[in-house]
Amino acid sequence: MQSLLPLPLLATAGGGNVHDVMLKLAGVDYLILGIYFVFVIAIGWILRKYLKTSADFFESGRSLPAWVCALGFIGANLGAQEVIGMAASGAKYGIATCHFYWVGAIPAMVFVGVFMMPFYYGSKARSVPEYLKLRFDEKTRAFNALSFAFMTVFSSGISMHALALLLNSILHLDYNLCILVSSLIVLIYIVTGGLTSAIYNEVLQFFLIVFGLLPLVLLGLKDIGGWSGLMTQLQGYSAAQGMPGAWSHSWAYMGSEKSNPMGIEWFGLAMGLGFVLSFGYWCTDFLVVQRAMAAKDMSAARRTPILAAIPKMMFPALVILPGMLAVALYQKGAGFQLPAAADGSPNYNMVVPAMLAQYFPNGMLGIGLTALMASFMSGMAGNVTAFNTVFTYDLYQSYLHKGATDAHLVRVGRITTVVGLLISVACAYAARQFNNIMDMLQLVFGFVNAPLFAIFLLGMFWRRATGHGAFFGLLLGTLSAMIFNGLTLPVGEAAGIKGGWMGAHWFFHSSMAQNFWMAIFAFGACFAGTIIISLATSPNKTDDQLRGLVYSLTEKIRDTGTRWYARPATLGGVVLAGAIVLNIIFW
Amino acid sequence: MHLDVRIPLGLLFLLLGLILVGFGFTSDPAIYVQHLGQNVNLFWGTVFALFGAVMLLLTRRKKSG
Numbered sequence: 001m002q003s004l005l006p007l008p009l010l011a012t013a014g015g016g017n018v019h020d021v022m023l024k025l026a027g028v029d030y031l032i033l034g035i036y037f038v039f040v041i042a043i044g045w046i047l048r049k050y051l052k053t054s055a056d057f058f059e060s061g062r063s064l065p066a067w068v069c070a071l072g073f074i075g076a077n078l079g080a081q082e083v084i085g086m087a088a089s090g091a092k093y094g095i096a097t098c099h100f101y102w103v104g105a106i107p108a109m110v111f112v113g114v115f116m117m118p119f120y121y122g123s124k125a126r127s128v129p130e131y132l133k134l135r136f137d138e139k140t141r142a143f144n145a146l147s148f149a150f151m152t153v154f155s156s157g158i159s160m161h162a163l164a165l166l167l168n169s170i171l172h173l174d175y176n177l178c179i180l181v182s183s184l185i186v187l188i189y190i191v192t193g194g195l196t197s198a199i200y201n202e203v204l205q206f207f208l209i210v211f212g213l214l215p216l217v218l219l220g221l222k223d224i225g226g227w228s229g230l231m232t233q234l235q236g237y238s239a240a241q242g243m244p245g246a247w248s249h250s251w252a253y254m255g256s257e258k259s260n261p262m263g264i265e266w267f268g269l270a271m272g273l274g275f276v277l278s279f280g281y282w283c284t285d286f287l288v289v290q291r292a293m294a295a296k297d298m299s300a301a302r303r304t305p306i307l308a309a310i311p312k313m314m315f316p317a318l319v320i321l322p323g324m325l326a327v328a329l330y331q332k333g334a335g336f337q338l339p340a341a342a343d344g345s346p347n348y349n350m351v352v353p354a355m356l357a358q359y360f361p362n363g364m365l366g367i368g369l370t371a372l373m374a375s376f377m378s379g380m381a382g383n384v385t386a387f388n389t390v391f392t393y394d395l396y397q398s399y400l401h402k403g404a405t406d407a408h409l410v411r412v413g414r415i416t417t418v419v420g421l422l423i424s425v426a427c428a429y430a431a432r433q434f435n436n437i438m439d440m441l442q443l444v445f446g447f448v449n450a451p452l453f454a455i456f457l458l459g460m461f462w463r464r465a466t467g468h469g470a471f472f473g474l475l476l477g478t479l480s481a482m483i484f485n486g487l488t489l490p491v492g493e494a495a496g497i498k499g500g501w502m503g504a505h506w507f508f509h510s511s512m513a514q515n516f517w518m519a520i521f522a523f524g525a526c527f528a529g530t531i532i533i534s535l536a537t538s539p540n541k542t543d544d545q546l547r548g549l550v551y552s553l554t555e556k557i558r559d560t561g562t563r564w565y566a567r568p569a570t571l572g573g574v575v576l577a578g579a580i581v582l583n584i585i586f587w
Numbered sequence: 588m589h590l591d592v593r594i595p596l597g598l599l600f601l602l603l604g605l606i607l608v609g610f611g612f613t614s615d616p617a618i619y620v621q622h623l624g625q626n627v628n629l630f631w632g633t634v635f636a637l638f639g640a641v642m643l644l645l646t647r648r649k650k651s652g
Contacts, residue, residue, distance in 0.1 A: 028606065028610045031606065032603060032606065035599070035602060035603065035606075036599070039595055039598075039599050042595070043590075043595055046590055047590060050590070068592055200590075200592045200595070203592050203596060204595065204596055204599060207596060207600070207638075211600075211631070211634075211635060211638070215627060215631050219627070359627075360627070361627060361628060362610075363606075363607050363610045363611065363627075363628040363632075364607065364627050364628055364631060367603065367607070367631070367635075
């Protein structure tokens, strides 16, 4: 499943046929990359002897400590969008990109840990769609499972395509070879080691990305003259773009959509990104929730997303700063050129490779490249493990073979992994051939995702919500998103895939603003629709059936066995306070 | 009981760190000077190796405890 950043930013990573950034690797760089590949495959191979049951393969036997699940939780989200896409956004929007973290991630991660994990973990549901079946009904589960399965293999394919395009561009490696190697490595370590192998590798990938990007940021900061030097250059760059100060503040220029490069005003940002989209992603996306559900007990499951929020809060320093440093170095005129696309405009997606070429000698270059590879592969593996679980439990076992034995389910899980990766490869080649089809699919997934959080919110906190209410509310929300897109258009865009295909009646300053407001409308329609239809239909679950699934009918967790400072509510409070402080510091 | 994730994590970083340190000692100084006067391979190789060693020590402490 995708992150909050629009995929087109990545689908063009590598800039098509532009070869303006070229990395010259030495033997030591290939050695480092080779060692990493050996390690990820070896982890899967070693873990295979621990896999006895389907619960081991799909859920890690619910046995992992909180810190491992937390790093897996954040690692699964550290796909290409994070490393390449956020650096590109850092160059394009400046510090305001931090909103994707301090507004668009932290509050939702705390919320899912404190309030929602008790239902996901305590209900013994093995997946998010299965929770929907227990809480609502079969048709709501089927709708979510099918759309999620399609989205995960599509996202995995896009990750694969972006990686192959990038490596083809910066190393002149053959596109087909990149697809083959990346998919084969992910296939081996998932088929042999299941979810545990994916999570363990996400831990490795997390540290590789941190240690691969940290030297880049420190060297760049040293070159630009420290933080004050960076701010000075960004002030100059902002003025040159006609928006003085906008690149060096997160909130100060959010009063009007015309005064900041994101083209969005504060309410659309806070409500669209900070509430609807971020809660919709972090609280309902099985790709990340699956990591928390692998924890060894309820306390560890609840602490997983909250512990993950701590490094997440600091990640802008690693993934956004390289982009900001790139435009600052360009502004300084220190000989650094922003990578250019075929039409001469800046190609922000190539900012990280350009910075690697600028600062890393052979050796560290191998580490930087391995970090990039790790980010792409963690995105692919995260999607594939979520796909094989949802397909096996929610589609195969539920509709195709209800009496399947445990060993049979493990076999199906492995076959599904192979099939899922083959479909991902097909998606990668489709993305290469038909960019418009990929944009169209992305748009449709946006319609489905936008209203999703409304039914989870009502399902968990309003016991009167019914199966019919949730299903038809979801359809109404999806339809609203579609109509909203058809009636609106970003300024300067032609009617079509960007919107306005029903006649453009309202215009937005940017595609981002249009997407945020579309999410607000879709959520509102789904929320209202679910309430009205639920009140008009009779409840399809008794109170006994809803125990453990709805807040008012579930015994509250006391956390008596945990020290006060390690309790989810305390940790969550500290993390939220940290996010507020960061928002104020970089206001 | 699973494999302790700190074992592969520690081994990977120790190995990568030692490779970088070795390469930092043997590579042409002109390469790293050109790319702010620091031998980044030597410095970051040491950091990586220390991180890897700490991870491995943590697993030993757990076993003995």
